[in-house]
Amino acid sequence: MSTSPSAIYDEIRRGMIPAYVYNDAEIFDRERTNLFSRAWLFVAHESEIPQAGDYVVRRVLDDSFIIVRDEKGELRALFNMCLHRGMQVCRAEVGNASHFRCPYHGWSYRNDGRIVGLPFHEEAYGGEAGFSRKGARLLPAPRLESYNGLIFISMDPEAPELLDYIGDFKFYLDYYTRQSSSGIELRGPQRWRVKANWKIGAENFAGDMYHTPQTHTSVVEIGLFREPKAEKRKDGNTYWAGNGGGTTYKLPPGSLEERLRYVGYPAEMIERMKEVWSQEQLDVIGRDGFMISAASMFPNMSLVHNWPKVEEGSDDEVIPFISIRTWMPISEDETEIYSWFAVDAEAPEEFKELSYKAYLMCFGSTGMFEQDDVENWVSLTNTAKGSMARRLLLNGRMGMLKDGSPVVDPLGPEEFAGPGVAHVGYGEYNQRHLLDRWADYMEPDYEGVDFRALTIGGELPKDSGIRLTGKKKNDQEVAK
Ligand code: FES
Numbered sequence: 001m002s003t004s005p006s007a008i009y010d011e012i013r014r015g016m017i018p019a020y021v022y023n024d025a026e027i028f029d030r031e032r033t034n035l036f037s038r039a040w041l042f043v044a045h046e047s048e049i050p051q052a053g054d055y056v057v058r059r060v061l062d063d064s065f066i067i068v069r070d071e072k073g074e075l076r077a078l079f080n081m082c083l084h085r086g087m088q089v090c091r092a093e094v095g096n097a098s099h100f101r102c103p104y105h106g107w108s109y110r111n112d113g114r115i116v117g118l119p120f121h122e123e124a125y126g127g128e129a130g131f132s133r134k135g136a137r138l139l140p141a142p143r144l145e146s147y148n149g150l151i152f153i154s155m156d157p158e159a160p161e162l163l164d165y166i167g168d169f170k171f172y173l174d175y176y177t178r179q180s181s182s183g184i185e186l187r188g189p190q191r192w193r194v195k196a197n198w199k200i201g202a203e204n205f206a207g208d209m210y211h212t213p214q215t216h217t218s219v220v221e222i223g224l225f226r227e228p229k230a231e232k233r234k235d236g237n238t239y240w241a242g243n244g245g246g247t248t249y250k251l252p253p254g255s256l257e258e259r260l261r262y263v264g265y266p267a268e269m270i271e272r273m274k275e276v277w278s279q280e281q282l283d284v285i286g287r288d289g290f291m292i293s294a295a296s297m298f299p300n301m302s303l304v305h306n307w308p309k310v311e312e313g314s315d316d317e318v319i320p321f322i323s324i325r326t327w328m329p330i331s332e333d334e335t336e337i338y339s340w341f342a343v344d345a346e347a348p349e350e351f352k353e354l355s356y357k358a359y360l361m362c363f364g365s366t367g368m369f370e371q372d373d374v375e376n377w378v379s380l381t382n383t384a385k386g387s388m389a390r391r392l393l394l395n396g397r398m399g400m401l402k403d404g405s406p407v408v409d410p411l412g413p414e415e416f417a418g419p420g421v422a423h424v425g426y427g428e429y430n431q432r433h434l435l436d437r438w439a440d441y442m443e444p445d446y447e448g449v450d451f452r453a454l455t456i457g458g459e460l461p462k463d464s465g466i467r468l469t470g471k472k473k474n475d476q477e478v479a480k
Pocket residue numbers: 082083084085086087102103104105106107
């Protein structure tokens with residue numbers, strides 16, 4: 001079978017996946033230009049840079065960005081390349097600075113990106129007449145916006161507003177990132193590389209409840225979870241809304257409070273959740289009995305929520321943890337994982353410590369689930385490179401009958417209060433949603449942005465479309 005590009009996308013839209021899309025240099029080239037240069041990408045959380053001058057350096061494909069809070073408190077994403085001869089201006093990964101001075105010849109920039117000093121400005125350039133510093137600045141990422149403190153950037157000046165891009169998935173994002181009005185704080189990220197294609201992790205976290213009983217048998221056997229059988233996963237649902245979707249567990253009967261207690265939240269945290277979540281958000285747990293677990297937002301951000309036992313012998317003592325991560329591609333067969341531990345900023349200190357432990361046991365570079373998962377993905381990526389993989393269409397149609405209708409009808413509004421579509425049981429609905437979005441970005445020819453027309457010597461013409469600071473959206477608009 002030789003697959004012409006448009007045939008790839010047709011197959012993917014009917015749930016069949018040409019195996020080589022998980023390891024192909026041309027596909028990856030197109031992902032660069034068509035996808036990663038247009039989608040909104042998660043890079044940092046505001047709690048990582050709380051004070052003026054705080055910064056972290058983050059990589060987005062081949063670009064390095066300084067994500068910094070400037071003197072006025074505005075968030076910036078500055079392309080980490082000196083305007084002079086292109087040296088990386090900031091070489092530390094995290095810190096606090098009022099200025100960044102280039103190590104090569106010493107040009108210096110304020111933390112909002114504006115250039116302030118050039119050594120020998122007068123002698124070397126003839127002063128302002130020769131090189132005007134006014135208006136020259138480190139290039140900003142074309143767009144930056146944040147939601148619940150999550151900072152996203154896009155390389156596309158024409159990208160939709162972040163909230164429109166997230167869509168109804170923000171309803172679910174709140175469970176992970178807004179358990180009180182103070183929001184979350186992060187530890188990390190842990191950062192490591194795996195020889196696997198970036199799409200596989202995103203798909204797995206979005207909806208692969210089916211792998212838990214098989215891949216994670218040993219973790220279940222040692223009793224890390226209170227639920228005796230991993231098969232329990234089929235009682236949960238997978239939901240998709242807006243630009244993201246995820247998986248849930250079915251909880252035992254009980255009130256909202258009892259169910260949140262069941263997964264290990266202390267009473268004071270439950271009270272705060274009741275203050276910040278909408279009635280529908282509370283109903284998903286209290287009325288419908290579902291608890292969010294792993295999720296992905298297109299293209300490469302994932303979240304986890306789970307509640308293992310952290311102490312030996314204590315039968316009921318589970319502790320929930322939250323993790324946020326990105327699958328940042330290095331190439332078609334390598335991914336750098338950024339994995340943060342997240343916790344409600346108002347949680348009791350003891351809870352924060354135990355929750356961190358729970359996270360480290362399960363996920364992150366040392367996590368037991370992580371190790372199980374990655375072995376599959378590396379192996380899959382390897383096998384996708386060969387000639388036979390070019391003849392194979394993988395079956396990604398779980399949950400769908402021959403005619404495309406669902407094996408199990410979606411939950412009605414009286415069974416599931418969340419937005420979007422949700423199905424109980426095993427299915428690859430969400431993997432298909434992710435790949436459908438992928439196809440929508442990949443298929444049309446995309447010229448890219450002509451940055452030569454946009455920037456001259458670090459100056460931005462008024463009509464460049466590039467916004468210098470992010471527009472902050474706040475919690476009020478959430479999920480109402
Ligand atoms: S390259 Fe940065 S000062 Fe010369």
